Amino acid sequence: xxxxxxxxxxxxxxxxxxxxxxxxAEPLKVGIIEPMSGPDAxxxxxxxxAARYGLEEINRAGGFNGEPIEILLYDNGGTAAGTVxxxxxxxxxxxxxxxxxxxxxxxxxxxxxxxxxxxRNPDSRLLYINDGGAALDxxxxxxxxYHFRFQAPAPMLxxxxxxxxxxxxxxxxKVYSINQNYSWGxxxxxxxxxxxxxxxxxxxxxxxxxxxxIQDFAPYVARIKAAEPDTVLTGNWSNDLLLLMKAxxxxxxxxxxxxxxxxxxxxxxxxxxxxxGHYLASTYNxxxxxxxxxxxYKARTGHYPVYLEPRxxxxxxxxxxxxxxxxxxxxxxxxxxxxLALEGVTLETAMGPVTIRKEDHQAVMPIVVSxxxxxxxxxxxxxxxxxxxxxxxxxxxxxxxxxxxCEMQRPG
Amino acid sequence: MRRHHLLLLVLVALPLLVLPPFLSLGLQNTLVSMxxxxxxxVSFNLLMGQGGMLSFGHAAFFGIxxxxxxxxxxxxxxxxGVPTPLLPLAGGLAGLGLGLVxxxxxxxxxxxxFSLVTLALxxxxxxxxxxxxxxxxxxxxxxxxxxxxGGLVFGSVLEVYYLSLAWxxxxxxxxxxxxxxxxxxxxxxxRDNEQRVRFMGYDTHKARLVVFAxxxxxxxxxxxxxAFSNEVANYTTFGMPVSAQVVLHTFIGGSTVFLGPxxxxxxxxxxxxxxSDLTRSWLLYQGVLFVLVMLYAPLxxxxxxxxxxxxxxxxxxxxxxxxxxxxxxxxxxIAAGFVFVIExxxxxxxxxxxxxxxxxxxxxxxxxxxxxxxxxxxLTWLAPLLAxxxxxxxxxxxxxxxxxxxxxxxxxxxxGGETA
Numbered sequence: 008x009x010x011x012x013x014x015x016x017x018x019x020x021x022x023x024x025x026x027x028x029x030x031x032a033e034p035l036k037v038g039i040i041e042p043m044s045g046p047d048a049x050x051x052x053x054x055x056x057a058a059r060y061g062l063e064e065i066n067r068a069g070g071f072n073g074e075p076i077e078i079l080l081y082d083n084g085g086t087a088a089g090t091v092x093x094x095x096x097x098x099x100x101x102x103x104x105x106x107x108x109x110x111x112x113x114x115x116x117x118x119x120x121x122x123x124x125x126x127r128n129p130d131s132r133l134l135y136i137n138d139g140g141a142a143l144d145x146x147x148x149x150x151x152x153y154h155f156r157f158q159a160p161a162p163m164l165x166x167x168x169x170x171x172x173x174x175x176x177x178x179x180x181k182v183y184s185i186n187q188n189y190s191w192g193x194x195x196x197x198x199x200x201x202x203x204x205x206x207x208x209x210x211x212x213x214x215x216x217x218x219x220x221i222q223d224f225a226p227y228v229a230r231i232k233a234a235e236p237d238t239v240l241t242g243n244w245s246n247d248l249l250l251l252m253k254a255x256x257x258x259x260x261x262x263x264x265x266x267x268x269x270x271x272x273x274x275x276x277x278x279x280x281x282x283x284g285h286y287l288a289s290t291y292n293x294x295x296x297x298x299x300x301x302x303x304y305k306a307r308t309g310h311y312p313v314y315l316e317p318r319x320x321x322x323x324x325x326x327x328x329x330x331x332x333x334x335x336x337x338x339x340x341x342x343x344x345x346x347l348a349l350e351g352v353t354l355e356t357a358m359g360p361v362t363i364r365k366e367d368h369q370a371v372m373p374i375v376v377s378x379x380x381x382x383x384x385x386x387x388x389x390x391x392x393x394x395x396x397x398x399x400x401x402x403x404x405x406x407x408x409x410x411x412x413c414e415m416q417r418p419g
Numbered sequence: 420m421r422r423h424h425l426l427l428l429v430l431v432a433l434p435l436l437v438l439p440p441f442l443s444l445g446l447q448n449t450l451v452s453m454x455x456x457x458x459x460x461v462s463f464n465l466l467m468g469q470g471g472m473l474s475f476g477h478a479a480f481f482g483i484x485x486x487x488x489x490x491x492x493x494x495x496x497x498x499x500g501v502p503t504p505l506l507p508l509a510g511g512l513a514g515l516g517l518g519l520v521x522x523x524x525x526x527x528x529x530x531x532x533f534s535l536v537t538l539a540l541x542x543x544x545x546x547x548x549x550x551x552x553x554x555x556x557x558x559x560x561x562x563x564x565x566x567x568x569g570g571l572v573f574g575s576v577l578e579v580y581y582l583s584l585a586w587x588x589x590x591x592x593x594x595x596x597x598x599x600x601x602x603x604x605x606x607x608x609x610r611d612n613e614q615r616v617r618f619m620g621y622d623t624h625k626a627r628l629v630v631f632a633x634x635x636x637x638x639x640x641x642x643x644x645x646a647f648s649n650e651v652a653n654y655t656t657f658g659m660p661v662s663a664q665v666v667l668h669t670f671i672g673g674s675t676v677f678l679g680p681x682x683x684x685x686x687x688x689x690x691x692x693x694x695s696d697l698t699r700s701w702l703l704y705q706g707v708l709f710v711l712v713m714l715y716a717p718l719x720x721x722x723x724x725x726x727x728x729x730x731x732x733x734x735x736x737x738x739x740x741x742x743x744x745x746x747x748x749x750x751x752x753i754a755a756g757f758v759f760v761i762e763x764x765x766x767x768x769x770x771x772x773x774x775x776x777x778x779x780x781x782x783x784x785x786x787x788x789x790x791x792x793x794x795x796x797x798l799t800w801l802a803p804l805l806a807x808x809x810x811x812x813x814x815x816x817x818x819x820x821x822x823x824x825x826x827x828x829x830x831x832x833x834x835g836g837e838t839a
Contacts, residue, residue, distance in 0.1 A: 043699045045660070056770065082695050084702075087560060087655040088645065092452060095576070096696075099444030112549075115559025116651045123564055123650060127574045142559055149559070189549045189558045217546065309773035 032337035034074035035330075037062055038102035040093045040117070041109050042085035050315075051109050053272075054139060055080060056308050057316035058106045061323020063307075071330045073337045085109075087116060094120045103131070103342055104326070108139020108158065108319065111191060115142060115149060122151045134342040138322040139315060142190045146367040147410035152417055153346055155363065157322035157370045159290055161194035161242060161267075162201070162407035164374060167400040168265045168288035169199075169206035171376035172238065175397060177263055177286070179237020182208045185227065185251065186242050188215035195242030195267070211236050219247060224254035232260050244268035249277050256281035269394075270314050275379065276388030282379045287394060291317035292375040294384040295396035296357025301385065311385060321361055321372070325354045343418050359401050367413040371402035424728075432588075439580055445692070447576045453688040454580075454587045455645045460668040460680030461594055462637030467666075468674030469598065470630040471610025472526070475534045476541030478661035480635040483517045483544070484510030484642025485652040486555060492563040492646070503568035504582055507643030514639015515632055522631030526624055529613065541662055548654030560653025579648050586644055590637055595677060597633065606630050667705070671712050673719025682721040700761050707757075733828040742824075745817035752810030756803035763787055763803075767794060 039058050042051035059078060066075040079100060081093035090113040097105060107117055114137050121135040137145060137156045146156055172178040184199040186192030196213050203210055212234045214227060221227075228251075231239060239262050243251055248268055255262065256278070264285040269275070275282050293301050293311060304312045304320070312320065329349035335341070350368070354361040359373035376397045383393030439447055459481055466472045484507075491509040495501050525536040549558035556562075565573040573579065597603050608616050609626060617623045646652050655661075664687075672683020687705065694701040716723055727734070766772055766785050775783050784791035792799045 044695070044702050048699070052770075080696065082699065084660070084695070085655075086658065086660055087651070087653045088452075088649070088661070091649040091651060092448065095448040096445045099448065112558045112560060112653050112655065116562070116653060119562035119651055123562075126564075142557075144559065218549070220546070307774065309770045309777065 032073035033335075033340050034077045035071045035104065035340055036077045036079060036100065036102045037104045037106060038079045038081055038093075038097035038100070040081040040083050040090060040097065040105060040107045040113075042089075043080070043082040045084045045086070047085035047109060049272075051082075051085070053314060053316055054107075054109050054319055057312065057319035058138065058323055060304060060308055060316075061320045061327070062106075064320075064323070065327040065330065068327070072335050072340060083113060085113075087112065090116050091120065098124060098133070102133070103340055104134045104136065104345075106136045106138060106319075106322070108137060108315070111140040111142035111145070114140025114145055118145060118149050118151065118154045121153055122149075125151075125153055132342050134346055136322055136326055138319045141194075143194050143410065144190070144412070146369045147412040150367045150410075150413035150415055152368070152415055153342065155322075155346075155349060155368045155370065157318060157325065157372070159288075159372060159374060159405070160369075160407065161191065162198040163372075163405050164242075164267050164288040165195065165198035165202055165240070166205075166407075167374040167376055167398075167405050168240070168267075168286060169202045169208070170400065171288075171398040172263070172265055172286055173206055173208075175378075177238070177284075178206065178208060178265075179263070180208050181211045181234070181236045181238070182206075183231050183234055183236035183239045183262075184210055184213040184241070185231070185239060186213075186215055187218040187244075187247055189218055192218070192242055195240075199240050208238075216247075219245065221247065221250065224251045225258065227251065228254045228258045228260060231255070231262065232258060236262060238263045238265055240265045242267045244271060249274055252278050252281055252285070268314075269379065270377075270387070272313055273388060275392050276390055279390075282392065283381065285379050286397070287377045287379070288374055289318075289377070290372050290374060291321070291356075291358060292377050292394055292396045292399075293317070294377075294394065295375055295399060300357065313387065318372075321354065321356055322370070324356075325349065325352050325361060325363070325370070328352045328354055347418075358399055361402060364406065364409065366409045367415065369406065369409075371406045373399055373402045374405040375399045427728075435584060440577060444576060447580055449688060449692040451576065451580050451583050451648050452692075453685050454583045455641050455648070456664075456668060456684035456688050457681040458587045458590050458644065459638055459641035459665050460672065460684045461591060461677070462634050462641060463665045464669045464674050464677075464680045465594060465597070465606075465637070466630060466634035467669060468679075469603070469606045469610060470627065470634070471613075472529070472627065472631065473534050473666075474525075474537040474634075474662075475666070476537035476539070476662050477634075477638055477665050478657050478659070479521065479537070479541040479544050480514040480518055480638035481642035481645070481661060481665075482541075482548075482652070482654075482656035484514045484639030485646035485656050486561065486642075487513030487639070488643035488646040489561045489563050489650075489652055492565065492650070493561070495566050496563060503566055503571070503573055504585075506565075506647050507586055507640050510643020510646065511636050511640040514642065515636035518632040518635025518639075519628070522628045522635065526627035526631050538662075541657055541659070545654060545657040545659075548657055555654055558654055560651055562651045564650055565647065583644050583648060586640065590640055591678075591681075594637060598677060602626075602629070667709055669719075671709055671719055673721030673723070673725070675718055676721040676725045679719050679721025679725075682724070683719060686720060698762060698765065700765055703761065704758070730825075730828045730832055733831040735824055735828070739821065739824055742817040742820040745813055746821070749810040749813035749817060752806045752813065756805075756807035756810065759803040759806075760800070763792065763799070 039055055041054045042048050062076055062078050070076055079102060081097055083089035083093045094117060107114060118135055121133050125132040135154045137154060139158050141158050141160045143160050184196050186195045192215055200210055248266060252264060266285060266287050269285060269287040270289060301311045329345055329352050332348040333344045350363050350365050352363060358375055362371045364371055377394035378397050379392055380395040381391050383395040386393040439450060463477050466474055487509040488506050491501060491506055521540050525533055548555035567573060571578055605626060609623060613623050668683040668687055669680040673679030712719060766787050772785055782794045784793050
């Protein structure tokens with residue numbers, strides 16, 4: 008039932024396959040489950056665009072198993088029930104690999120769904136490429152062999168952020184931690200506290216607040232002001248980051264922000280000059296990378312890759328590289344060898360090599376710390392501001408230790 | 420009239436029993452969602468349609484039912500000896516419990532104030548759930564697995580479907596039986612004139628509380644069935660979309676008829692199944708459908724069907740056939756024109772078209788429905804507008820011919836009623 012957006016290309020390739028005659032090969036079906044309607048559609052759209060771009064790249068290189076990969080899109084509307092429904096639909100459509108990332112809540116459900124499905128259906132197992140869910144327990148308590156995470160959870164971002172800011176002499180010794188009160192925000196707060204010793208700072212105060220509900224951050228800014236920090240570290244995203252920064256600017260408070268989601272489209276345009284000098288830790292920065300990728304991306308999708316898009320492309324490319332190492336000779340597809348191959352992949356990216364940690368299937372990705380500056384390459388949101396790379400920390404240095412709660416059962 | 424109902428029931432029940440094994444896995448899943456939505460909508464309508472209390476936060480009871488069932492399911496996984504088919508019972512009990520507590524406060528007030536209290540309650544749980552890991556599993560939610568019982572594995576969708584069907588049928592029967600009891604009649608009186616009920620010596624607060632709790636209980640069972648089928652639940656189950664969805668189902672299906680909400684739930688669930696992956700504008704179409712039903716058929720689909728059944732004998736079907744056909748054609752024309760315009764706009768504003776536009780350096784023709792359309796050509800936009808205009812004209816003509824026939828049928832019906 009899903010819209011076969013691969014449309015034209017897939018049809019053309021099917022035509023070719025038809026010409027080739029006995030093309031009984033099983034095409035690999037990849038489902039992308041993201042919100043494409045409802046309030047989270049804007050983020051979902053980015054995930055879909057980037058995943059499609061990456062998967063179509065595999066198809067241009069010849070597809071898999073003698074067929075182009077079939078890309079199926081599923082709109083989960085951003086809800087729990089929608090995610091489960093679309094997961095079931097994907098299974099019904101014969102999907103073997105799922106790409107999803109736009110929410111940790113959906114990721115938590117999906118990874119459990121995939122685990123259960125694989126227990127019940129050992130003959131048609133699924134592989135779940137999580138290209139966004141950052142909650143630590145996805146590679147902890149909930150980890151399993153068929154889940155791979157291409158996203159940097161809180162400790163992986165906070166470490167490099169603190170290191171680079173402190174090296175640039177802009178961290179100071181007093182840090183204020185303000186985060187959203189759910190697993191991500193709490194993970195951030197824990198990571199900020201844990202890094203205090205190495206980073207040579209003191210957490211003067213830590214605040215957790217409601218998620219996506221606060222319209223006026225003035226009271227929080229007043230508390231920040233009273234604590235007199237040098238730097239505010241926050242994992243806030245969307246309005247919670249934007250309104251916080253704006254309220255800080257309006258209060259005339261001169262503090263540096265260290266963030267994880269400042270590059271979300273619209274943030275810089277909305278924050279304006281207030282954003283200048285703030286820091287961002289992320290998994291990619293166009294300005295530090297090869298120029299061919301953004302240009303090709305723009306030629307195919309209409310815009311430079313932003314925010315989460317480069318990371319999703321990395322996930323798809325790593326997946327593609329794993330496929331190269333597997334050959335079913337046109338026969339039935341089993342995701343277990345694909346998963347095993349993915350464990351051994353080393354993907355060279357413009358930021359540095361990306362590998363997979365076998366113990367919990369966390370992608371060991373380089374983290375790049377950037378600073379908002381005028382005149383930076385690839386200015387964003389139609390402003391003259393952009394993210395100037397400050398420092399890139401290699402994956403093995405950035406990555407957090409394997410969590411003890413992860414008890415992965417390997418196949419065989 | 421009763422015989423028609425029975426016939427209709429058999430017509431609906433038989434395919435539900437016989438068909439599913441032959442349907443695709445996707446449709447089987449959708450049917451389970453449909454059953455859950457139907458039970459949820461009917462229990463919501465006990466409060467709204469029969470009790471006259473419009474709850475904007477029914478997701479609270481639906482969600483609590485889901486979580487309670489998951490907790491029990493986890494306990495069964497650990498060896499508790501509860502038969503798997505009885506799991507949704509936990510949902511019912513949790514719904515009843517929360518319904519009694521929340522209902523005590525909510526039913527102190529009527530009208531808008533009642534709605535606001537229920538809205539606040541659901542929002543309270545929606546905010547609380549992602550932060551209470553032990554009870555609701557944080558924002559990632561809880562997950563469990565159905566355990567085999569009595570020779571049944573409960574691994575396949577079909578097993579889940581038939582169990583859901585049994586539960587929903589049983590609950591609908593109980594809810595229907597409720598409407599036949601004296602208390603069920605009192606519920607209607609509460610809606611129509613609460614003051615009068617009070618003057619008759621009833622404690623209306625208590626009476627309303629009972630209605631509220633019963634509705635919450637069955638909503639809890641529906642939530643329990645969802646958890647049983649999905650084996651996961653998270654805090655978004657308490658969200659506004661869930662509360663809004665049940666209102667939508669009930670109003671589109673018709674709140675004046677007992678099975679109206681079932682019709683609404685069925686229509687919209689199937690609509691979502693078939694349309695949500697075809698177009699990203701499907702929520703818009705759902706909204707337009709809601710507005711149209713409210714404007715032109717406030718009784719809802721179920722209400723319209725029931726109206727026709729009631730006037731079965733008095734209506735002059737042969738005379739109606741022509742205008743009805745005309746109205747159907749008119750509806751199709753308007754829908755086709757509207758969908759064409761919306762989908763064309765969706766294409767024009769898409770990122771794929773942005774690429775085309777940049778490559779062409781102007782406004783290139785856009786691909787839609789297998790052909791290319793010129794965005795600036797009047798033909799592209801005139802055709803759908805003409806279709807809509809023609810549809811509108813046809814609809815008003817058909818409407819003018821239908822109205823007198825209905826007036827006549829109503830007149831005959833009331834006269835018949837007087838002589839009988």
